[in-house]
Amino acid sequence: MDSLRNSIKRLNPLSASDSDFFESMPFWLPATALVLLFVYGAIGWNVIISFTGWSGLGQPDYTNFTLEMYRQMPSDPNFMASLRNTVALLVAFTGVSLVVGLGLALLVDRKIRFESTFRTIYLLPMALSFVVTAIFWSWMYASNGLIDTMLNGIGLGWLSQDWLGDPRFKLAAVIVALIWQFSGYCMIVYLAGLRSIPNDHYEAARIDGASTLKLYWRIIIPQLRSSTVGATVVLMVFALKAFDFIYVMFGTNPGRSADILAVTMYREAFSSSEWAYGAAIAVVLFALALTIIGPYAYTQYKRGAL
């Protein structure tokens, strides 16, 4: 067998690294081909469709390409509203989740009793699907739901609102529910970061005379930078993909106050059959995701972490 391989190698004019390339092909080629076709191929096809102006029944016309779809966007109030909502959701959800997660992590890190129980409780919502959380929270928000009942119970009944109907509260209601689901994840990321800070730093800061507040503000939290960056990227990507959550809560038409790009895209493509316009919105969404991931991936690559 070996002699056979050696004689093949002798016949083969390729260098050793080239032959490694071919010999290893069966291991990586099938997966690579599938990813190329179904991920990058689909993205590419979607980009092409966005240039075609395809709508309604019938087939896309691949001979005439136009930027019309992208030109329409700024003047489409629905698109602009959902872009605004997407950014608002992105910023508010990510920011508040990080703060809540950090707060929980700092509390859980103080060697409390039943630490692992608390950790599990906080992390559990993360394990639920968006569909479950959405249904669960729409019950909570319903009139006579848990939230209104609680407000009434503590004599703050005048505060109760039509949370999911009033355009002023819709998006906020969604953001709060998402924060509930993801702050546990932030807590775990921060907890891991906190655990990697040596105890000596706390002690050195105490000897240096730092108050607890200063200790966290100047010594501990700055050292959590990489945890923050990592969690931010994950949260932002989730925020862009919050489609299923809003779809389950409101259907395809949540109204301008709670519309986000993912839902608009779905509605344009699959309800209105504006295929090209839907594809163009998808490209915008993709570009947003890239602007979030890109710098992160680049810095990680620079640091040799990729």
Next chain:
Amino acid sequence: MADLQLDDVTKVFVEDDGNEITAVDEVSLAIDDGEFLVLVGPSGCGKSTTLRMVAGLETVSDGAIRLDGSVINDAKPAERDIAMVFQSYALYPHMTVRENMSFGLEESTSMPDEEITATVEDAATMLGIDDLLDRKPDDLSGGQQQRVALGRAIVRDPEVFLLDEPLSNLDAKLRAQMRTELQRLQEDLGVATIYVTHDQTEAMTMADKIAILNDGQLQQVGTPLECYHEPANLFVASFIGEPSMNFFDVSRDGETLVHDDFAYDLTPETASELGDHDELVLGIRPEDIELRSTQDDTHSYETFVDVVEPMGNENNVYLTFDADSTETFVATIDGLHHVEEGQSVIAHVPEDAIHIFDRASGTALRNRTLDTQTMPEPQL
């Protein structure tokens, strides 16, 4: 400047299952102003716990810690006017060297910014790290980080310096260099210092006074030479000195110490120091054993060379009483004195150099006599 005093300081840790562990057991120590005290002992002997109690990082279970006469048991670390250097250096990785060194001043004093800058720069110049002030700790070598950690302590101008095995992360050569430098620095600053180490060489070379701890209990406090030549007990005798003292279990028969392999005759004066103790341990430092070619004395024994460790300046010669035996004891001889493995030599154990301990309690009953009856004074 001030003096620090520990009175019967005790630390008891209570485990989750209610078990109590006494880490430090009634330790009493006094460190005078400007004195360099080294706390030394094997791992887990309670030396770091003692230091951490002084720093205020551990509570004191019993006893009192006094700084300048006032009890500081319950004072916060920041209120104690101490500065500490950690084994890991504990530099804040996100801050520059300058920020690391000024942090303590910013947090614990109301010093104006310009003064902080000046203090930090002075200390950095003194330590030779003034060109590193804008670098981050990760960009520094171990030795440089060590200096930054020292600098952070120095700028505080504390009453007491606490150093927790500060040299253990350095390589051997740098460690020797930093040892001298630390000593010089401490002398220049004249601040009372407690230095924790498990390395008896550091203890011997740096200390004004050594405190030896074992199992949480203080074994002996004294100058390095006192601890070396007049150990209070078996533990101190075996811990201080490298290679360590040779010990032989002996029984007393009148004025003779009887071992399985030899008998050692004592003079009446030496025998009288032993009281009524019969089960004893005979100790002799390796450098006090003389190797001779002829047996001309009652304290000379025929031995066989098992292993020779040449150190250059001296040879460590491992000897046995019996050519086939594996029980060795060690003699240190001049490096130019050549001996062969397997060779038969006469080992002379001079009586003025022997130590005798009570076997049960370990207490020293008789220590070596020194030529000058008192400790050698520094000669100018």
